[in-house]
Each structure stands twice: as structure tokens, then as C-alpha cells.
Amino acid sequence: MFVKKLVGTDLHRLSVEDFKTAQKWPFAVVLDNVRSMNNVGSVMRTCDAFLCDTLYLCGITATPPHRDITKTAIGAENSVRWIYSESTIESIIALKSRGFIVYAIEQTSTSVMLQSVRFNDQPVAFVFGNEIDGVAAEVIHACDGVIEIPQLGTKHSFNIAVSCGMLLWEYARTRV
Amino acid sequence: MFVKKLVGTDLHRLSVEDFKTAQKWPFAVVLDNVRSMNNVGSVMRTCDAFLCDTLYLCGITATPPHRDITKTAIGAENSVRWIYSESTIESIIALKSRGFIVYAIEQTSTSVMLQSVRFNDQPVAFVFGNEIDGVAAEVIHACDGVIEIPQLGTKHSFNIAVSCGMLLWEYARTRV
Numbered sequence: 001m002f003v004k005k006l007v008g009t010d011l012h013r014l015s016v017e018d019f020k021t022a023q024k025w026p027f028a029v030v031l032d033n034v035r036s037m038n039n040v041g042s043v044m045r046t047c048d049a050f051l052c053d054t055l056y057l058c059g060i061t062a063t064p065p066h067r068d069i070t071k072t073a074i075g076a077e078n079s080v081r082w083i084y085s086e087s088t089i090e091s092i093i094a095l096k097s098r099g100f101i102v103y104a105i106e107q108t109s110t111s112v113m114l115q116s117v118r119f120n121d122q123p124v125a126f127v128f129g130n131e132i133d134g135v136a137a138e139v140i141h142a143c144d145g146v147i148e149i150p151q152l153g154t155k156h157s158f159n160i161a162v163s164c165g166m167l168l169w170e171y172a173r174t175r176v
Numbered sequence: 177m178f179v180k181k182l183v184g185t186d187l188h189r190l191s192v193e194d195f196k197t198a199q200k201w202p203f204a205v206v207l208d209n210v211r212s213m214n215n216v217g218s219v220m221r222t223c224d225a226f227l228c229d230t231l232y233l234c235g236i237t238a239t240p241p242h243r244d245i246t247k248t249a250i251g252a253e254n255s256v257r258w259i260y261s262e263s264t265i266e267s268i269i270a271l272k273s274r275g276f277i278v279y280a281i282e283q284t285s286t287s288v289m290l291q292s293v294r295f296n297d298q299p300v301a302f303v304f305g306n307e308i309d310g311v312a313a314e315v316i317h318a319c320d321g322v323i324e325i326p327q328l329g330t331k332h333s334f335n336i337a338v339s340c341g342m343l344l345w346e347y348a349r350t351r352v
Binding site for chain 2: 003004005007008011013014018019030038042045046047048049050051072073074076079080106107108109110111113114115133134137141146149150151152153154155156158159161162163164165166167169170172173174176
């Protein structure tokens with residue numbers, strides 16, 4: 001098989017300036033007390049790829065500029081619109097008032113499995129939690145529902161940047 | 177919304193011992209000269225969740241035991257079956273001889289977009305490349321096809337552990 005790898009301008013990516021004015025997709029990502037800046041940067045890179053409306057960085061979640069965020073965001077910290085809020089719940093209330101349906105990504109007694117979720121045109125927000133403690137119980141209670149990514153192996157959870165990738169791909173796959 | 181977070185035995189995960197003898201899903205992951213041990217460990221954690229048949233660690237890709245792999249694999253380095261090979265191409269040849277169809281994950285002139293790929297029961301392998309250089313051209317040529325994850329923003333690529341998560345979720349979503 002002979003193929004040409006696409007690099008640089010062949011990829012037809014947006015400039016940071018064009019990204020800022022581009023029509024976004026109606027989804028938001030909320031990070032509830034995420035500890036690792038590596039994860040924050042990686043989430044930003046994925047949010048950039050799918051034209052995220054707004055990324056909410058809440059509680060102890062670090063904000064740009066920071067070299068450990070840049071290390072994995074690789075510039076996406078300059079394109080993606082982000083807001084810092086000390087309170088995750090206030091961010092969720094703000095999103096609901098903007099018409100977003102808000103899902104926590106967690107493993108609970110009432111989760112809907114990701115493969116069963118159908119997204120429509122209503123704006124939607126995805127809340128990801130701390131690396132150890134997950135999404136806080138009171139934050140889950142503030143959400144409209146819980147989505148769970150099924151796991152069949154030995155580990156209890158996915159890396160948060162990876163689970164964000166899976167969620168956003170499930171959201172994006174019928175839109176691209 | 178009142179829900180119970182599931183933890184510990186409520187999650188009904190496999191023990192490492194049970195994982196080793198469990199029927200695996202017929203897919204393999206190949207890492208072609210991946211530099212970051214953080215990424216290797218994170219890929220292992222995702223492979224564990226979806227019962228990966230075999231993970232091939234090739235070229236400069238580091239192998240367990242290493243604390244920087246354990247940091248993100250968090251034990252999945254003990255469950256997932258992995259093989260080291262100096263040569264990515266030899267791994268691909270071995271997979272083909274076992275009946276696997278092998279896809280590079282890259283951006284090329286002839287890529288099939290991920291949302292258009294349909295997986296059947298034939299064993300399938302996914303080759304992910306180096307963080308900077310991607311999958312080597314000669315490795316792409318040894319594959320049966322190329323899958324691309326569409327991106328609409330400013331960045332040229334996804335983090336490799338995140339792109340592995342998206343691929344494996346697309347593979348898993350109709351099986352779980």
C-alpha cells in the first residue's frame with residue numbers, strides 16, 4: 001500500500017485566530033477538581049479537535065498558563081475557550097441556565113452506558129472528576145444524568161483524558 | 177438526582193488471575209516507537225478495559241517493569257498480555273500470519289475516517305506511532321489500511337493514548 005502522510009498545511013487545520021471565531025459544537029467539558037496538569041492539557045487538545053464550546057476548569061483544576069499544561073495541550077490552551085470557577089456546582093448551574101443538559105461521567109447505580117446514549121441538538125456538558133475520587137457525589141446530584149463507559153478488565157476506571165476522548169468521540173462520530 | 181457511586185467489588189471487575197485466562201476480544205494494539213512511558217501505561221489501562229488480545233511494544237517503546245509505566249497503567253501492566261519486538265514491521269507480519277487485518281492510525285492521502293470503519297469478527301490490529309513522527313512510512317506500507325480520526329480544530333494530532341482510547345471505544349461500542 002503506497003500512501004502519502006499528510007503534514008502541515010495538507011491537514012487544513014484552523015489558525016488559532018480562525019478557531020476563536022469559528023462556529024463551535026454545542027458541547028462543554030467540565031473538569032471537577034482534576035489534579036494532573038498533564039490531563040488538563042490533554043483534554044484541551046481533544047476539545048480543540050472537536051470545536052468545544054467552553055471548557056470549565058473547576059476547584060483545584062489548574063489553569064493556563066503553566067508549562068505542564070502546555071506540555072500536553074501543545075498550543076490548544078490558546079485556542080479552546082476556558083473558564084475557571086472555584087465551584088463545579090456553580091459551573092453546572094450556569095450551564096443549565098444556558099440550556100445545557102449536564103452529564104457526570106461516573107460509575108453509579110443509575111448510569112446509562114455510553115453506547116446507549118443518543119445525542120441530539122440540545123447543548124450537552126460532560127463532567128469529569130478527580131483522578132482518585134471521581135466526580136464528587138454532590139456534583140453528581142447537581143447533574144441531569146450519569147454516563148458510564150463500560151469496562152471489562154481488572155481496572156476500576158480509565159485515565160480521565162482517555163475517558164474524555166471516548167466521550168467526545170461518541171459525541172462527534174455522528175457529526176463529523 | 178440521588179445515585180450511589182459504585183466502588184470496589186460493586187464494579188465486578190476481574191482479578192488479574194481471571195483476566196489472564198478470560199476469553200479476549202480479537203484485537204491487538206501495536207505501539208511503533210512510542211517515546212512516553214506515561215502513554216504506554218495509559219494505553220495498557222485502556223487495553224485492560226476492553227480485553228485486548230495482545231499489546232505489541234516495538235522499537236524504542238519501553239516495557240514493564242518501570243515506575244513511569246506503572247504510574248499510568250496502575251496495575252494493567254500485570255494483566256494485559258504484551259510482547260516486545262525491536263521491529264514494528266516484524267510484529268505486523270506476525271499479526272498478519274495470525275489472520276489479523278492491520279490498520280495504521282494516521283493522517284494520509286488514503287485514510288478511511290474512523291466513523292466510516294465497520295468492524296466484523298475478523299481479528300484486527302491498530303498501530304499507533306511516535307508522538308512527534310507518527311507511524312513510520314515503511315510501517316504504514318506494511319499495513320492493510322489506514323484509519324484517521326477526524327479533527328476540526330487547530331492541532332495536527334491527538335495525544336496517542338487518547339487516540340488509542342477513541343479507536344478502542346469505536347471498536348468496543350458495538351460489542352459491549
